[in-house]
Amino acid sequence: MERMDRIGARQVFLVLLALLVLLTPCAALAHEEGAAAGSSFLTGFLHPIRGVDHVLAMFAIGLWGSQLGMPGIWVLPVAFPLVMALGGALGIAGVPLPGTELGIALSVIALGAIIALNLRPPVAGALGVAAFFAVFHGHAHGAELPGQAGAIAYSAGFVLATGLIHLSGIAVGLVIHLPRGPVLVRVGGGAIALAGVYLLAGLFAA
Amino acid sequence: MIFAHGSMAMGELYAGLLQPVLHFESLLPILALALWAAQQEAPLLWQLPVAFAGAALAAACAALLGVALPAAAHVQSAAMLAFGGLVAARLRPPAAPALGLAALAGLAQGSVGAFGEPAAAARPLLYATGYALGLGLLLFHVENLAVRARAFWLQVGIRVVGSWIAAVGVLISVLALRA
Numbered sequence: 001m002e003r004m005d006r007i008g009a010r011q012v013f014l015v016l017l018a019l020l021v022l023l024t025p026c027a028a029l030a031h032e033e034g035a036a037a038g039s040s041f042l043t044g045f046l047h048p049i050r051g052v053d054h055v056l057a058m059f060a061i062g063l064w065g066s067q068l069g070m071p072g073i074w075v076l077p078v079a080f081p082l083v084m085a086l087g088g089a090l091g092i093a094g095v096p097l098p099g100t101e102l103g104i105a106l107s108v109i110a111l112g113a114i115i116a117l118n119l120r121p122p123v124a125g126a127l128g129v130a131a132f133f134a135v136f137h138g139h140a141h142g143a144e145l146p147g148q149a150g151a152i153a154y155s156a157g158f159v160l161a162t163g164l165i166h167l168s169g170i171a172v173g174l175v176i177h178l179p180r181g182p183v184l185v186r187v188g189g190g191a192i193a194l195a196g197v198y199l200l201a202g203l204f205a206a
Numbered sequence: 207m208i209f210a211h212g213s214m215a216m217g218e219l220y221a222g223l224l225q226p227v228l229h230f231e232s233l234l235p236i237l238a239l240a241l242w243a244a245q246q247e248a249p250l251l252w253q254l255p256v257a258f259a260g261a262a263l264a265a266a267c268a269a270l271l272g273v274a275l276p277a278a279a280h281v282q283s284a285a286m287l288a289f290g291g292l293v294a295a296r297l298r299p300p301a302a303p304a305l306g307l308a309a310l311a312g313l314a315q316g317s318v319g320a321f322g323e324p325a326a327a328a329r330p331l332l333y334a335t336g337y338a339l340g341l342g343l344l345l346f347h348v349e350n351l352a353v354r355a356r357a358f359w360l361q362v363g364i365r366v367v368g369s370w371i372a373a374v375g376v377l378i379s380v381l382a383l384r385a
Binding site: 074 | 379
């Protein structure tokens with residue numbers, strides 16, 4: 001693998017694509033009433049996108065991957081959906097997980113802070129951190145999975161949406177190859193951590 | 207559009223042709239198998255889809271004669287999990303167990319694909335012809351695309367898709383166990 005030292009047309013294209021993916025939820029939310037009554041696929045697809053906490057955490061995982069570089073940039077998105085599905089399985093099976101909401105808010109703060117501090121654990125360590133939080137996220141979604149009818153379409157939409165948020169995090173993270181890129185990525189991580197603090201405060205205020 | 211051709215007696219052909227694409231539970235195992243086969247070396251590269259499609263056709267014919275395989279839907283969910291996980295891990299297994307797995311998943315695929323379909327009951331031969339065509343085209347097309355995707359990022363993308371399919375397989379399997 002050659003190092004990507006300068007930003008090329010492909011990287012710019014990827015970033016634009018990521019922004020498009022990020023903006024899609026806005027368009028989708030505008031049609032919320034129709035989607036709610038529509039197919040389970042759309043419901044599943046919209047579910048992760050509509051929770052700000054989930055979007056932030058998934059985006060942070062992708063951003064972190066970009067910051068880690070090889071091989072974390074691809075190991076995280078390959079492993080994450082599987083671990084999250086295991087958490088989802090716990091949720092479906094009705095295994096109680098204490099403090100799910102708290103865990104999700106903390107995951108946003110932790111992932112944002114890790115990026116802001118530019119911590120670079122080995123891949124196994126990064127995977128462990130991601131897997132720990134993935135279980136909370138998966139559990140929250142699994143517990144809300146509908147019954148047998150339309151379950152597969154819901155799951156497919158849910159996994160796809162999660163993965164796409166992930167990929168947009170990686171794609172936006174490619175700005176790291178710009179001259180001031182590494183600082184930008186760290187600032188982004190800081191912003192995510194702050195948003196996580198806000199979410200956590202909301203939890204206690206409620 | 208499909209129903210518009212009903213009077214030409216081609217509706218059953220199209221129903222069979224589109225069956226693998228129209229249902230997630232059919233589409234996802236096929237996608238995963240094709241992607242997995244594309245990651246293999248020369249003989250397995252084509253033996254896997256052939257074993258899968260052959261078994262699927264045999265099971266579809268059995269289903270049209272009224273013989274449904276037990277727990278076929280569960281095997282299909284397990285196939286999503288297995289093939290998706292294998293794609294994500296990029297495993298290159300020995301030939302015999304790989305072909306056995308592909309054939310087993312194919313049997314479940316064909317049984318679910320043909321049993322209880324109204325169009326299949328109406329004109330079994332036409333439906334089976336369409337089903338064989340649809341399955342073959344889909345397998346060939348996806349594997350062909352995946353084999354040509356030599357770039358490193360595309361290879362990673364294929365593994366990510368495998369991980370997604372496996373994740374759906376996990377959720378569906380557990381849901382079926384709870385029900």
